Amino acid sequence: MKSLHRPDLYGWSTFNPARNIDFNGIAWIRPNGNILIDPVALSNHDWNHLESLGGVDWIVLTNSEHIRAAKEIAAQTYAKVAGPAAEKEIFSIACDRWLSDGDELVPGLKTIELQGSKTPGELALLLEETTLITGDLIRAHKAGTLTILPKEKLLNPEAAIASVRKLAQLPNIETVLVGDGWSVFRDGHLRLKELAATL
Numbered sequence: 001m002k003s004l005h006r007p008d009l010y011g012w013s014t015f016n017p018a019r020n021i022d023f024n025g026i027a028w029i030r031p032n033g034n035i036l037i038d039p040v041a042l043s044n045h046d047w048n049h050l051e052s053l054g055g056v057d058w059i060v061l062t063n064s065e066h067i068r069a070a071k072e073i074a075a076q077t078y079a080k081v082a083g084p085a086a087e088k089e090i091f092s093i094a095c096d097r098w099l100s101d102g103d104e105l106v107p108g109l110k111t112i113e114l115q116g117s118k119t120p121g122e123l124a125l126l127l128e129e130t131t132l133i134t135g136d137l138i139r140a141h142k143a144g145t146l147t148i149l150p151k152e153k154l155l156n157p158e159a160a161i162a163s164v165r166k167l168a169q170l171p172n173i174e175t176v177l178v179g180d181g182w183s184v185f186r187d188g189h190l191r192l193k194e195l196a197a198t199l
Contacts, residue, residue: 001027001049005175005185006131010049014040021141021181023068026133032106033057037125037133038066038179039073058082060105062135063119066179067093086113086121099123112167116159118149124167131175132188138164138195140181146195161199168196 001010008029013022025039027050034050035058042050050056056079059070064087071093074081082105083091085098099105100121101113110126117137125133137160140146154160167173173188184191 001046004177004183009127009131009177010053011177011183012040012042012046016180019141019180021139024177024179024181024183025068026177027053028109028127029053030106035060035106035109036070036073036079038062038135039069041069042073055079058105060099060109060123060125061093061095062124062133062179063087063117063122064091065119066135084113084119084121084123087119114160114163114167116154116156116161116163118153118155120155126170129170129172131177132167132170132173132192133177133179135179138167138176138192139178140176140184143182144184144191146176146178146184146191148195148199161196164192164199165196168192 001012004011010027013024016023023040026037028035034054034056037060056077059079059081061083080096082097082099083095085100088098099111103111108128112124114122122135151157176184176188
């Protein structure tokens with residue numbers, strides 16, 4: 001796994017040729033149990049690295065389109081799984097906890113529920129006020145700029161735009177880690193405001 005902008009955060013990726021971008025998994029390494037977010041498949045090297053860092057306690061899934069390798073990782077590590085409460089009735093993987101707006105899975109990891117994306121109640125995660133982790137709605141197909149899903153994939157474009165504008169009001173975002181594409185490691189708040197202004 002690759003070191004990110006904090007010593008307790010790592011990422012790894014798989015390339016998606018159809019979209020010409022990486023799909024990203026995030027690992028938050030913490031003394032009280034490590035957390036994976038939207039994990040893609042791990043290489044043998046990444047498995048060994050993760051095990052050396054203490055394994056996995058929780059897997060958080062931002063939406064049903066980002067289940068990815070979660071089922072296999074949970075089966076091998078006995079990690080608990082958390083998913084979006086709005087998809088509880090249709091989720092294709094068993095979850096130990098369902099997350100709604102304002103929930104904290106663990107101290108410092110706050111849930112923000114988004115509306116209008118391609119799945120109901122997609123989650124964004126705010127890590128210690130300064131790092132925003134997004135699933136599907138906010139992504140980046142070009143380094144240094146953020147975008148959103150194409151309009152035709154949104155359940156409700158107006159609600160999706162309102163959700164993005166809500167995130168753009170978060171004052172302390174330095175970094176935006178995206179599930180799909182290029183993450184933004186500096187001036188995340190400004191990049192979110194730029195995105196909101198284009199919608």
